[in-house]
Amino acid sequence: MKIAENRIKTVQFALALTFFTQGVAALSWIPRIPEFIHNLGVTKEVWGVLIGVGGIGALVPLVFTNRLVNKFGTTPIIKFTAVGMCLLFLALPYPTQWWLFLTLHFSLTVIISTFNIALNSQAVNFQQSIGKVILSSLHGSWSIGAACSAAVTGVVATFTPLKVQMLVIPLICLGLFFYAFTKLLKPSEDSHGKNKPKEKTVSWLKSPRYLWLLAFGLVAGMWPELVVMDWSSVYSKEILQLDASRAAWPYTIFVASMIVGRFSITKLTVKHSINKLSMYGAMFGSVAMALAYFLSATLAEMNQSLALLLFCIFFAIAGLGISSMVPSFYSAAGHVKGLPTPAALSRMTLFSSLVAIFARMAMGSMIERWSLPIAMIFPVVMFVIAGVISGVVASQNKKLDKEQALAYPPTSPVSAIDVP
Secondary structure, eight states: OOOOHHHHHHHHHHHHHHHHHHHHHHHTTGGGHHHHHHHHTOOHHHHHHHHHHHGGGGTTHHHHHHHHHHHHOHHHHHHHHHHHHHHHHHHTTSOOSHHHHHHHHHHHHHHHHHHHHHHHHHHHHHHHHHTOOOHHHHHHHHHHHHHHHHHHHHHHTTTSOHHHHHHHHHHHHHHHHHHHHTTSOOGGGOOTTTSOOOSOOOOGGGOOHHHHHHHHHHHHHHHHHHHHHHHHHHHHHHTSOOOHHHHTHHHHHHHHHHHHHHHTHHHHTTTSOHHHHHHHHHHHHHHHHHHHHHHHHHHTTTOHHHHHHHHHHHHHHHHHHHTTHHHHHHHHGGGOTTSOHHHHHHHHHHHHHHHHHHHHHHHHHHHHHSOHHHHTHHHHHHHHHHHHHHHHHHHHOSSOOHHHHHHSOOSSSOOOOOOO
16 A cells, blocks of 8 residues: 655654654663562572563464454554553552562563564555665664663662652653554555465475574574573672662663664675674674673672773673674575565564573573573573574575665564564
8 A cells, every 4th residue: 555755754753753662661671670570579590480481472462463453454453552561561560479470471571562563564564665674763763762761760760669660651651652653554554454465375394494594593693682681680780789770781781782783784784794794793792792791790899880891891892793693684584495584584583482481481590590690601602603603694695685684673672574
């Protein structure tokens, strides 16, 4: 469905604002994870299980969201799930029993996943209508929102009660969402449900081996990022003995560095393969991440300020190194022989999501049984493995299609997959 010229900028702004606001909401609680753990009175192993099992909720919408989108269109679903998401974030700090927190977290991941599928579907539909690749900038908006949220919540954490913060930010997000909703695609502009898919479905058992290589590379490439998101504030508080405000600095710098790296992909891929970029990024990024953990843990008791400074510097380098990692594997999905790109992307995402659930549980168990610094060896090793796989992919794909490299730019844990 063709979009009127006078609507293009309006819809693009509304999509960017919606992505930005979702980034703000999604990261609003991350700097204060230690307080959630304390309120629940659970061990780190149990916390790992809670966020791992809660993450299963993100898989549930894969079963029904495509039907909802094709029946109602994307905008109504975006509106409904955005309201639900804000209300659940608001309720998140109140449970003091693990099973109630798990129920809320599971419900939240269901809502967020449904929201993401509908929002990315609208973005893909809009992109196709205007004939211009905009997903990179939209996902960049998500990352900017996430970085702003981490920075602001880190600053206010020292003087704002958790429940107050988790009341104010969701309400602000709700207001931004409602403003954006008035400018999103109208039913007459949304082509979902009006065109039937023409591609034949290939069974999972017949998926090409190359797909599984990419899927494992995707897991390895996104894992260090997820560990930083889940555990960096806990690490900063327990190992570096930082207050809640400064504990948010490393993650904020890491995300900001990724934003810089991912907005640089457009220029860098003119001369270099995106898979080669991720291979070289893994070389210095994994070393920087290892040094960040080793040096900060070693210096924490002797010189806390120096430990924090080095931790932030090396996290900034690691963020740059990992910035092209996940986009490179999504880009390579367009070169899987015998499988349509949307099918390859959805299977890679489903596989990586399943593995991430159990890996998050394992991470909590390792931290509880060993220690935070020793457990961080695992994401560093995965970072190195991702770099090796990127090298293999780069050697098989001498020249990746430039448009595809920019069409699937996950600048966060959000995936861009169109609904068939």
